[in-house]
């Protein structure tokens with residue numbers, strides 16, 4: 001089914017995904033179009049994340065996972081990287097005050113050794129608050145790469161083997177999943193990439209094995225509730241076979 005701007009956005013409540021993931025791409029081009037610095041695009045993108053997380057919660061989803069900064073994004077200018085890192089700190093500071101009121105649990109995924117001690121401290125604090133309640137959870141991927149996550153999980157498994165708590169023969173897909181950053185979180189049924197790029201850019205490589213993808217030309221700061229619903233509507237029209245026959 002082709003989803004156009006005219007398609008009525010009536011979602012089937014019985015076929016809602018539990019977990020939607022989004023590659024928040026297009027901030028730089030959004031800013032460029034307005035003759036603003038790229039960093040203004042990242043600020044606008046952070047606001048969009050806030051709005052879309054609330055939409056996801058209100059639609060009854062259980063998890064939203066967003067790609068905010070990849071293991072490859074360190075290649076950007078020092079100015080852009082440090083502005084993005086400061087934005088994360090500001091965002092987490094605010095989230096620590098509002099999480100309980102808004103009932104949005106927050107989890108940061110990704111490798112933490114390379115990020116600032118202040119950011120690590122804020123992440124530990126959000127984890128602590130999130131542990132106190134359940135409900136909708138937003139996962140934000142910072143210094144995240146799908147390959148890096150798999151390598152870190154492999155190292156954890158090797159360490160378990162070395163200490164004798166498990167043998168290589170006992171490794172299963174389930175056990176390995178439990179060593180990833182997304183341990184305990186169901187795989188996303190739907191992955192959305194705005195900005196017109198049609199690639200995964202190292203996002204959720206393991207978890208996306210059977211995800212449905214949705215690509216749109218809309219730039220992330222312009223992404224809104226209607227776009228989200230359009231993506232979910234497209235997902236609801238897919239025939240998910242998981243290798244079987246339907």
Ligand code: IPE
Nearest residue numbers: 024025026027028029068069
């Ligand atoms: C996504 O937007 C944000 C990050 C990758 C940090 P971009 O900054 O990649 O925006 P474009 O792709 O240059 O438009």
Ligand code: IPE
Nearest residue numbers: 023024025067068069070201
């Ligand atoms: C993917 O976007 C990473 C994030 C959105 C955080 P990029 O802009 O880094 O991806 P490429 O470089 O176009 O593949």
Ligand code: MG
Nearest residue numbers: 025026027028
């Ligand atoms: Mg980009």
